[in-house]
Amino acid sequence: MSPKNTAKSALLGLLVCLGLALLTAQAQRLSDIPPQDQTAIQAVIQAQIAAFKNDDAMAAYSFAAPGIKQMFPSAEVFIEMVKTGYEPIYRPLKLEFGKASRAGAGVMQVVKIIGLDGKKILAYYLMERQGDGSWKIAGVQTEDAPDNAT
Secondary structure, three states, rough: OHHHHHHHHHHHHHHHHHHHHHHHHHHHHHOOOOHHHHHHHHHHHHHHHHHHOOOHHHHHHOOHHHHHHHHOOHHHHHOOOOHHHHHHHOOOOOOOEEEEEEOOOEEEEEEEEEEOOEEEEEEEEEEOOOOOOOEEEEEEEEEEHHHHHH
């Protein structure tokens, strides 16, 4: 092998290694949520859903981040919004936690939910860490689960 080809091979090998290192670093950033935070985040979501099931507006509202509380200034207004706009979350038949990933300064937790009507949705919970270290729900976006397609 000529010195020129050896240099090209070495450069190609270096580029491949750098590419793999970047991909590995990206994967680590996506999964660098400590297990204790994942557990705490899931516990908050489960507790809020349990409060919805019990029609406990005050308890459900207590898991909302300050930004949500500004938009919905009372527990009654908040729970009415959830009842009308997020029925599968308000009364889920079944839920399963999916992947959690970094989202800006917070964490996006995916939750697979089956509503009482059997419809499957994906709920994307944006979670914010509070000054006291606790986690609060800063928003939820939903979409039909891919397996609902007919």
